Amino acid sequence: MLALYLRDLRLGVRAGGGGMTAIVFFLTLVATVPFAVGPDLNLLARIGPAILWIGALLSSLLGLDRLFQADRDDGALDLFAMSGETQPLVLTVLVKCLAHWTASVLPLVVAAPLFGVFMNMQPAAIGATALTLLAGTPAIAFIGAVGAAVAVALPRGGLLVSVLILPLAIPTLIFGVSASYAAVNTPAPFLPPFLILCAITLFFAVIGPFAAAVALRQSAD
Amino acid sequence: MSDAAAQSRSWTDFANPARFLALVERVLPWLAAAAVIVTALGLWMAFSAPEERQQGITVRIMYIHVPFAWLSMMCYVVMAAAALGTLVWRHPLADVALKSAAPVGAAFTALALATGSIWGKPMWGTWWVWDARLTSVFVLFIMYLGLIALTRALDDPSRAARAAAVVTLVGIVNIPIIKFSVDWWNTLHQPASVLRMDGPTIHPSLLWPLLVCALGFTLIFFTLHLMAMRNEIWRRRVAAMRRLAARRADAAGA
Numbered sequence: 434m435l436a437l438y439l440r441d442l443r444l445g446v447r448a449g450g451g452g453m454t455a456i457v458f459f460l461t462l463v464a465t466v467p468f469a470v471g472p473d474l475n476l477l478a479r480i481g482p483a484i485l486w487i488g489a490l491l492s493s494l495l496g497l498d499r500l501f502q503a504d505r506d507d508g509a510l511d512l513f514a515m516s517g518e519t520q521p522l523v524l525t526v527l528v529k530c531l532a533h534w535t536a537s538v539l540p541l542v543v544a545a546p547l548f549g550v551f552m553n554m555q556p557a558a559i560g561a562t563a564l565t566l567l568a569g570t571p572a573i574a575f576i577g578a579v580g581a582a583v584a585v586a587l588p589r590g591g592l593l594v595s596v597l598i599l600p601l602a603i604p605t606l607i608f609g610v611s612a613s614y615a616a617v618n619t620p621a622p623f624l625p626p627f628l629i630l631c632a633i634t635l636f637f638a639v640i641g642p643f644a645a646a647v648a649l650r651q652s653a654d
Numbered sequence: 655m656s657d658a659a660a661q662s663r664s665w666t667d668f669a670n671p672a673r674f675l676a677l678v679e680r681v682l683p684w685l686a687a688a689a690v691i692v693t694a695l696g697l698w699m700a701f702s703a704p705e706e707r708q709q710g711i712t713v714r715i716m717y718i719h720v721p722f723a724w725l726s727m728m729c730y731v732v733m734a735a736a737a738l739g740t741l742v743w744r745h746p747l748a749d750v751a752l753k754s755a756a757p758v759g760a761a762f763t764a765l766a767l768a769t770g771s772i773w774g775k776p777m778w779g780t781w782w783v784w785d786a787r788l789t790s791v792f793v794l795f796i797m798y799l800g801l802i803a804l805t806r807a808l809d810d811p812s813r814a815a816r817a818a819a820v821v822t823l824v825g826i827v828n829i830p831i832i833k834f835s836v837d838w839w840n841t842l843h844q845p846a847s848v849l850r851m852d853g854p855t856i857h858p859s860l861l862w863p864l865l866v867c868a869l870g871f872t873l874i875f876f877t878l879h880l881m882a883m884r885n886e887i888w889r890r891r892v893a894a895m896r897r898l899a900a901r902r903a904d905a906a907g908a
Contacts, residue, residue, distance in 0.1 A: 579824050583817040587807055596800045597821055600793045604831070644824045647741065651816040 437525065441532030444503070455537050456544050459492040463548045474553040481552035482562045482613035486606055488548070489541050489566055493573050494595050496537040500529065500581040501649065510585075514650055522650060526578060526642040534574040542566045561616030561623065565630060569609040572634040575641030576601045582645035586652035605633055671887050674747060678884050686877045693870030699863035715773040717864055721871040722766035726794060727829055729759030729875065733801075734826045737819035747883070749815025750890075752822065753805045754882030758875065760798035767791060786835035790828060797825045811890065 466484050470476060477484075504510040513525045545566050549559035579601075580594040587593060612626035700717035733755045739748030770788070771781045782788065801818055808814035 576824075579820065583804070583821055586813055586817060593800070593803055593807055596796075596803060600796045600800065600828070601825065603789075603793055640824060640827075644820050648817060648820040651741070651820070652813065 438528050438532050441529055442536050444536075453540075455492040455495050456540050458495060459488045459541055459544065460548065462488040462491060463551060466552075478553045478555065478558075481549060481554040482558060483610050484552060485545050485548060485562050486566070486569075486610050486613070489538075489545060489570060490573060490599075490602060490606060492541055493538045493570060494577065494598060496533065497577040497581045497594055497598070498584055500533050500578060501585045502581075505585050510649065522646040523642050526582070526645045526649070527638070530571075530574050530578045530642060530645075533578075534571050538570045538574055542570060555617060558613060558617045562613045565609040565612045565627065568627065568634060569605050569630050572605045572630075572637045573598075573602050575634075575637040576605075578641050578645040579648065582648035582652070585649065605630065608633065671747065675884060675887060678880050682877065682880055682884075685873060685880065689870060689873035689877050692866060692873055696863060696867035696870045699866055703863045704859055712773060712776050713860070715769055716860075717867045718871075719766060719769040719773055720864060721868040722762050722769060723791065724868060725871055725875050726759060726763035726766050726791065727832060728872070729755055729762060729879075730794065730798075730822075730826065730829055732879070733759065733822050734829075737822040740815050740819040741823070749812060749819070750883050750886045751879070752815060752818060753811075754886045755879055756798055756802045756805060756818075758878050758882060760795065760802060762875070763791065763795040763798055767795060787832065790832040790835050794828055794832060797828065801825075 463484060466480075467477060470480070501510060504513070513520075514522055542563060546559045546563050549562060554562070577594070577598050580598040583597070584594045608626045608630040612623060612630055615623045615626055696717065700714055703714075703717075733752050736748045736751040736755065739745040740752060767788075774783070775781050801822060804821060805814050805818045808817065
């Protein structure tokens, strides 16, 4: 378990192109917003949490197609599927998702407060957005695992993964952004949307690896 | 036990595409005729029903909008059941059912969105609002499009069917969200008025045409679905025959 986690983590960090490219993409995305909507600081502060969430969502989709592709190419995926008695494929997928999240999504969450300063957000809003990203992005990774597992069999799956994943990620986006806004605007309570966000993450932590394992096993034979 | 065995035998009978095609051949004309008659009756009842006091003539949009919306969800449930059939029982017709239901469902969802938009313009003063019900149905529409793309992305139909089945089953979380979105969030869209615990709140003179319309459109859905399944089976047969012919030509050439 732990060995697999560390192996995937090392691969994700050292193979290059994973986490760093996603951060640069995130930065570029955030930087294009002022050009599109104009450099009005008040407006940017208002839409800041939404921009950060959309940026994190899109950049975490980038590395998804590589989640199972390398393992399929060198045959490790078949070994995982065959060692089903000692270690269920579901757990393997869960560990791989967590490693993927640590290697290529967690840097985005860490970088988000810095980008929040670019968007002229208040400290409270920055903190709340970082917290909701920390709680919500695992859900995106787990949903993404389903798309990545389905796309393993596809010859050119990258774009299709995004089309399939984005509709399912919308609830996460809704509650993440509404919790971030609730932290700034006093009448709305912060805790209910945040707890729903945590619930969504836990829900997809169960559904996602299970469905991904089914998809991987189906595509293997 | 024996009852269950008999039922499963009769169910696996349809696994044979030839037998299924024979059944479709027999059922389809009756189903199509019933669909046309019931829908015509429903529409006639809809146009002779009294107008609602506040909404005037625009209330008649309800008689097509509500059935479209119901069917857009029912079609997804049918697809999810077919997905279960593909993954659990490996029923050979289940993937045909899933693949051919997706475009029909997408069409019904698009019609529900379009008629709702036409109804919303005079009632709410806007074509589109981003409230919970509209947004979740819109997400459903995008999911249909993604599934259509997925079922056609792979050359091997059985592999494409299993991939689509997994995605369909994950996507079914959206159906309860659509159903209860009007209760969970405070939205512009009106809450449910027909399927309620304490009975329908809609007046019977409006309810009966609506129910007949819903039945008619459901029959239309099943007619279209069976026709699409038949076409899909034929299409696969043609592809298999072509492959066979090409192989024979190859062998003859060599």
